[in-house]
Amino acid sequence: MGRVMSQLPRPTSKSRDTNLWASPGPWRRLEGSFAHVFLVLCTLTTVLTTVSILVILSVQTVQFFRVSGVSPFQFLFGSDVESPHFGILPLIWGTAMVAVGSSLIAVPVGLLSAIYLSEYAPRRVRSVLKPSLELLAGIPTIVYGFLALQLVTPGLRLLLNPIGLDVEQFNALSACIVVGVMIIPMVSSLSEDVLSAVPQGLREAAYGLGATKFEVSTRIVLPAALSGVFASFILAVSRAVGETMAVVLAAGRVPSLSLNPLVSIETMTAYIVAVVGGEEAPGSPTSLSLFAVAMVLFIVTLSMNIVSRVVLARYREAYV
Amino acid sequence: MLTLRQTTQGLGTFLKVLSLVVPAALAGCGGESKPVEMVTVDGSSTVFRISQKAQIDFNQVAPNIQVSVGNHGTGGGFDRYLRNEVDVIDASRDAKAEETQKAKESGLDWTRFLVGYDGITVVVHPKNDFVKSLSVEQLKKLYQPESEITTWKDLDPSWPDKKIIVYSPDSASGTFEFFMEAIVGKGVKTQRKGVQVSPDDNQLVAGVAGDEGAIGYFGYGYFAVNKERLRAVPVQNGPDAQPVMPTPETIMSKEYAPLARPLYIFVKNSALKRSAVAQFVKHYLGNIEKFATSANFDAPNETDRKANEEALNKALESAGNPSA
């Protein structure tokens, strides 16, 4: 505040009776304009990124359909992934499974952690726990893959084999668990920030009216922060959909359309990685198929985002 | 409390100092002379292991030549070579016709050298004592895409009626491609139903070592360091042949057939004009036994090495860089 006050001109005897407002000088205005331009350019970067991605993907996708002779309908709904059929329905199913499964883990755990950190935890505890959870986000994804193989799958076998459920070496459930853990910090840390930013006055008012801590947390604070919390969900699910290495190592690469989470699946991203790192000759239908798959992924996440935006618009509340 | 300006100024100074101090401190300690010339190698992750040994050894001999070794797969290696980004391709298969064609057309023709043999080893769990050997016919029945085999008994009536758990490298792997071509037939790219796939050979090792009814295959190197956890199966190449166990000797003598695959490097002829490349390739091929065996592969035999030497001399002469 002091900074702003000091920039006001001192009143002279001439201007004593006129208002003290002096409009910003030419340098200030120039600074403002420069800032404005810079900010617009920054925003445009995101647009440029998407345009570049779309250009690269579409050119190669068109080429793929031309070279392989497969129709878009066969491509999307066929179930034989290998060439020459290129039906990617199992891949779409695999991606959906991982996305849903990992969200089922990350969303509740992340949200509850966020509420704990922001509403219940003493400051000391919070200052240790929050960074620890953020550390989970930085662990390289290959480590998560190895974790799945060394700990999660054997653990699942220990738990489920006695009941008669057969757990394959590479299975979707391990992938869901591991990816779920990986995205917990996105939900918990970002949600916690938004929850903390809700004005204390709201809480106090609620307590004043006789609410318990639980009621305040879930019925006052959470709805106030809902847009931020949803944003963190979307970021987390997006990451889960785009995750590659951990899924490949945990779930293997056998495409399947079954509902059984204990078998191996292949996601769209795993397929892309395999083709990229593989022995394919450049220009062949298989090597071009990765662009088509990436394109599908792009469109799927886009639709998901548009839908969630519409839903969000209805529930958003702004607190002054 | 820090204002935004103070924070960004502080961060900026911090980063500037960091970017000056850290590289200087860390890099300056070594006291290496500035690397002048570069040799670029890229390709198969299998042959990578040999090339990396060569890279490290060569650095002792010529520390002013920087060799970079990449790992983008044989296909990726050829792709980058054809864009003129690479001098030497590591290849776990021979060049395809279209690739050779494209290379010639772009003036990027190459010389091929043999740098080792990789014996693809079929393994089962150590507790599996009934599989004495497997014929190529049986392997084909097991691994072909249309395979209906689910138990050991299906392969041989004298074997127990236990479920087979089949492991395989994924279809993007050169090992897979080679195995399929040798056992099932050319151009077969699909996996059979119900096979456990992994892009990482170490996971295949863990898989077979962990399942009593399992069977899998990978390069000999992966078996050699895991001998206590796995059992290699002798392969019978044809109904009249004897089953042969993969060992460094049988692989080198080509007795272990048809699963001994040759490993190559393809060197750009025009790159041999540069003394750095010429020196590196000479050193590589001159010490190839050491490099190949330390990477758990079989070295090229006497005939192969002679062939390499002749090809190298010819390439060097036509590049105008006489062999010293």
Next chain:
Amino acid sequence: MSKQTQGNYVPHSRSRRLLGPLFAIACVLATLTGVVVLAILLGSVLTTGLGHRPGRPWYHLPQNLWDLGQLMVSLVSKTPGESAQTTGFRVGVISSLWLLGLITLFAVPVGLGAAIYLEEYARPGRINTIIQTNIANLAGVPSIVYGILGLTLFVRGFGFKSFALGYSIWAGALTLSLLVLPVIIIAAQEAIRAVPITLRQAALALGATKWQTVRDHVLPAALPGIMTGIILSLSRAIGETAPVLMVTQASSLLNPPRGPSDQYVPLPLEIYNYAKYPDPADQTLAAGGILLLLVLLISMNAVAIVIRNRSGRLHRNI
């Protein structure tokens, strides 16, 4: 004014009374899950990395820490050598540090800029919505697609040699910056949005220009949330393998990069290489590399967290 204010009011209905503590327990358990997983991860990496030491249990902390320290030092000072004992990750560490620095330089200003523009300057409307949706979508693009983008655009310059950056650190940093940009933007946006409008109104009423309000009042208030976004995204960037693989040439180099135009091999890539080797000694090496990466990560996070805490103190509980 602490957040711990509990009403002294005890509800009559039993369900209301019970629900509270139950919920609290659920929250604590959830938080602990994350921490426990972290502990397991670290434990398994540590045991693999330090190798097996028969007779020395894990709780002999001083000796184990000393071993860990020695391991770290040796890994940082060596470059790839003939055996696992003589190999280190020096090239990887220096490459990753360079990458980190450049990514911070690119992604943070651009991300902040976009977030500020979208929250403070842009008029709500169709274009704004499209851009927002676009950014959220970019967050979900698989990292390998960014790798392809980086390869085509930065390394090869879309075919135009003069724009091509080659397989240099510049290209890698730009690619990873694009990867983390959406996360920074969205986190920053939420943080800026959470700043009460009263703050802005007060500044404007005192005669500040819009830019002054943003720069001197809104941003400092939003800094903690922004830092969280930066922490999360930089942590991710440092651990990425797939996109980096596409925009680098080498997976094995013997000389660390001396400048941003040099070739490089980031740490996760080096680790990935050794993890694929059959020799168990190389697996141990890979685990050691992961530990090194974690050390790097923790120090980076620590710096960012200090900044976050110091800037956030005054602006809580307005």
